[in-house]
Amino acid sequence: MNPEYKDILLDYSDEIIKKWMDDLEDNKLKEYKSTVSNELIEQVNREFVNLIFSKLKDGVNYESLEQFSERIVNLGWPLAYLTEGMQSFRSICIRTILEQIDNKDEAFFLEVMDDVNNWVDPIKNQLINEYSNNWNNIISLQKVALQELSVPLIPVMEGITVMPLVGTIDTDRAKLIMENLLDGVIKSRAEVVLIDITGVPVVDTMVAHHIVQAAEAVRLIGSTCILVGIRPEIAQTIVNLGIDLSRFPTKSSLKKGFEKALEMTNRDIVNVKEKDADIIDDMVQSIDKE
Known part of the structure; x- marks a missing residue:
């Protein structure tokens, strides 16, 4: 990523995180509030965004992504939480960079999008893959359990x-x-x-x-x-x-x-x-x- 863009994202990380969590709170997690505490929702959202920023600082940690995806599956949250959450995060980051650099050139806009996409997309893809693997494992275990229960002796x-x-x-x-x-x-x-x-x-x-x-x-x-x-x-x-x-x-x-x-x-x-x-x-x- 362009060092200038990276510095902007890190400097405004607190503001980005707040906007992103507010967006998730308003649009993505309403249906869970009746069964999950606000503290847990905030904790999971904070863990999610920290994973994304850790890639910008230190590089991606695949073990952490796997553990987080497994946690989302165990909570019973849909894949849309990850996909829509990453899309929202991408938009907020692009908007933040554009607001801090006064450049209306189309090439500049495309460059910012490419840089942010190259940062966010690998994380999103890995999260989706790990989520799918964890979900398939759970379905397989449930299928075996149901089969055993379906023909008891x-x-x-x-x-x-x-x-x-x-x-x-x-x-x-x-x-x-x-x-x-x-x-x-x-x-x-x-x-x-x-x-x-x-x-x-x-x-x-x-x-x-x-x-x-x-x-x-x-x-x-x-x-x-x-x-x-x-x-x-x-x-x-x-x-x-x-x-x-x-x-x-x-x-x-x-x-x-x-x-x-x-x-x-x-x-x-x-x-x-x-x-x-x-x-x-x-x-x-x-x-x-x-």
Whole structure:
């Protein structure tokens, strides 16, 4: 940058910073004031402008830019905060230089713009790149977390496991269902797995095909799959599609499916009060015999 322009910017840095922060306060951050304190907004703005001026003084610090972009992402502020903020800063700096040098020549104006652009643009580009990278990393982590939550496998009793499904099932999710189901059955040594489709809004040919494949895979590794949560409209759809579900049991509710699972694992539901009454009767009868 032209040394004269650089000196002007440094000499008037306090004024530039004040104008820039006032502009951000008025136009860019109104929507955040209800959720973020004014102190935090001012702190972040101050950190932002210090990063820009540090490039003018000492050269760009890419690590600092990366850390600042990550902070903006974590605050949930949009990319526009960086892009519009840099545009506002550029305009204020150009105007400041023009006001301090009395030169109306077009070539001078273009030279000032080029110098300021060469200073600001690399910082803006780096901030945008780092913001995008941080945002993509967060999206990837959230996607993994959602995938894990979307196909949970819950052991409810020794030998019995439940997989409740909620929402639309597409090809990618169906693949994840298959993988989690098989891994979970082996790890928990489940004899019976209940796939609950109560929360699946639509069961079409593809969804039914994936469920049948999953049930068949469970059967091949020595366990039994029970499909539960079959509402009347889903039952009608399955019949109309001609899908064969005869290879594994189906129940209308999780409660009935669990009762079936208990039966298949040689368990019974016992009324404790009735059992206690029978024990007391047996004791009384034994005393009478004496």
